[in-house]
Amino acid sequence: MTYCVAMKLHDGLVFVADSRTNAGVDNIAIFRKLHLFRVPGERLIAIQSAGNLATSQAVISLLRQRLDSEGENLHGVPTLNDAARLLGQTLREVMQRDAEDAPNGHGLDLSCSFLLGGQIKGAEPELFNLYPHGNFISATEDTPFFQIGESKYGKPILDRALTFDTPLEEALRCALLSFDSTIRSNLSVGLPLDLVVYPRDHLDQVRSHRIDEQDEYFQNLRRGWGEGLRDLLGALPAPPADYWR
Numbered sequence: 001m002t003y004c005v006a007m008k009l010h011d012g013l014v015f016v017a018d019s020r021t022n023a024g025v026d027n028i029a030i031f032r033k034l035h036l037f038r039v040p041g042e043r044l045i046a047i048q049s050a051g052n053l054a055t056s057q058a059v060i061s062l063l064r065q066r067l068d069s070e071g072e073n074l075h076g077v078p079t080l081n082d083a084a085r086l087l088g089q090t091l092r093e094v095m096q097r098d099a100e101d102a103p104n105g106h107g108l109d110l111s112c113s114f115l116l117g118g119q120i121k122g123a124e125p126e127l128f129n130l131y132p133h134g135n136f137i138s139a140t141e142d143t144p145f146f147q148i149g150e151s152k153y154g155k156p157i158l159d160r161a162l163t164f165d166t167p168l169e170e171a172l173r174c175a176l177l178s179f180d181s182t183i184r185s186n187l188s189v190g191l192p193l194d195l196v197v198y199p200r201d202h203l204d205q206v207r208s209h210r211i212d213e214q215d216e217y218f219q220n221l222r223r224g225w226g227e228g229l230r231d232l233l234g235a236l237p238a239p240p241a242d243y244w245r
Contacts, residue, residue, distance in 0.1 A: 001020075001050075001149060001150045001186065001188035001189060002017070002018055002020065002021065002033055002049075002050045002051075002148075002149040002150065002188075002189065003017070003018050003050075003147070003148075003149040003150045003151065003154065003179065003182050003186075003189045004016070004017040004018070004033060004034070004048035004049070004050055004115055004147065004148050004149055005017075005145060005146070005147050005151075005154065005158070005175050005178060005179075006046075006048060006115040006117050006127055006139075006145065006146050007127070007139075007144055007145040007162065007171050007175065008117060008125060008126065008127035008139040008144050008145070008164075009144055009164055009165070009166055009167075009168065009171055010164055010165050010200075011167060011168045011199060011200055012125060012168050012197070012198045012199040012200040012202070013046070013117050013118070013119070013125050013127065013196075013197075013198040013200075014168060014171050014172055014175055014195070014196070014197050014198075015034055015046045015048060015115070015117065015195060015196045015197075015198075016034075016172075016175045016176065016179060016193055016194070016195040017032075017033040017034040017048045017193065017194050017195075018033070018149075018179065018182075018183075018189050018190060018191070018192075018193055019031060019032055019033060019190075019191075019192050019193070019194060020188065020189060020190040020191075021053055028190075030192065031053060031057075032194060033048055033049050033050070033056070033194070034046065034047075034048050034194040034195070034196065034208070035047045035048075035049075035060050036196065036206070036208065037063070037064075037067075037074045037075065037118075038206060039075055040203065040204055040206075041121070041203050041204045042120070042121050042203060043075070043118065043119065043120045043121060043203065044118040044119055044198060044203055044206050045074050045080070045083055045116065045117075045118040046115075046116070046117050046118050046196055046198075047060065047063075047087065047114055047115070047116050048114065048115040048116075048148065049112055049113070049114050049148075050112060050113050050114075050148040050149035051109075051111050051112025051113055051132065051148075051149075052108075052109060052110050052111060052112045053112075054098075054110075055091070055094055055095060055098065055110050055111070055112045056112045056114070058094045058098075059087070059090050059091050059094050059112075059114075062090050062093070062094065063086075063087070063090055072086055073086075074086065078120070079120065079123065080116070080117070080118060080119070080120060080123070080126040080128070081126070081128075081138075083116060083118070084116050084128040084130060084136045084138075085136075087114055087116055087130055087134075088130050088133075088134030088135060088136060089134065091112070091114070091130070091132075091134045092133070092134045095110055095111070095132075098110050111132035112132060113129075113130060113131055113132055113148045114129075114130040114148070115127070115128070115129055115130070115146050115148055116128045116130060116136075117139075118198070119198070119200070119201070119203065121203060125198070125200055126138060126139070127139035127146060129146040129148070141164040142164075144162060144163065144164045144166075145158055145162055149189070150182055150186050150188060150189050151182075153181045153182040153184075153185040153186060154178030154179060154181050154182040155178070156181075157174060157177055157178050157181065158174060158175075158178055161174050162174050168197055168199060172195070172197055173221065175195075176193075176195075176211075176218060176221055176222075177221065177222070177225050179193060180218075180221070180222040180225060191211060191212055191213055192210050192211055192212040192213075193210070193211040193218075194208065194209075194210055194211075195208065195209050195210075195211065196208045196209075
């Protein structure tokens with residue numbers, strides 16, 4: 001299992017993904033699930049993946065192999081919508097190939113899902129959620145974030161605190177607290193986390209960062225959040241006596 005969240009906001013984009021995969025409690029490994037395709041100063045495309053690791057790795061590998069080909073590729077598509085369409089097409093290609101190689105399936109779920117976002121020079125930042133069949137939807141001002149993977153534990157804080165106008169710094173805090181909630185409630189999601197914060201129209205200033213167990217800011221953030229929740233709970237009005245007597 002995994003957890004990824006991406007946000008499309010007025011000021012730019014935020015991407016955060018965990019890196020844990022497991023095939024049982026005694027078989028846990030780390031694989032990057034946040035992938036960047038960049039042409040400095042011209043375009044940024046970020047892709048996050050969840051689901052069958054073999055499928056997602058094959059999709060990303062094909063997309064990278066084809067960057068130098070004469071055919072359609074992520075460094076040449078004119079719009080982010082075309083990038084999402086190409087990703088969906090590549091996903092269907094890989095799944096069809098693998099299904100033909102293993103026609104009986106053996107009960108294996110080959111599906112995966114992706115988040116794709118970024119900006120091409122001269123266009124607006126965009127964010128898409130791609131489903132396992134390769135079709136997709138785009139983020140809007142009313143729906144400024146998408147999640148894939150183990151999303152239920154981290155969704156409440158996003159629903160309550162995040163809007164399209166949330167500043168990037170505050171949105172990143174919100175995303176990291178969403179991960180803290182998920183990590184505490186589900187052992188299949190864990191550190192390290194990979195993140196990218198992209199300010200709108202800053203195609204020459206794209207930075208990625210990895211958060212591990214020794215990251216002081218993340219540890220302080222999760223400790224402060226936990227203590228703050230306990231303090232707030234204690235400060236809330238007591239329930240009426242007839243609720244429990």
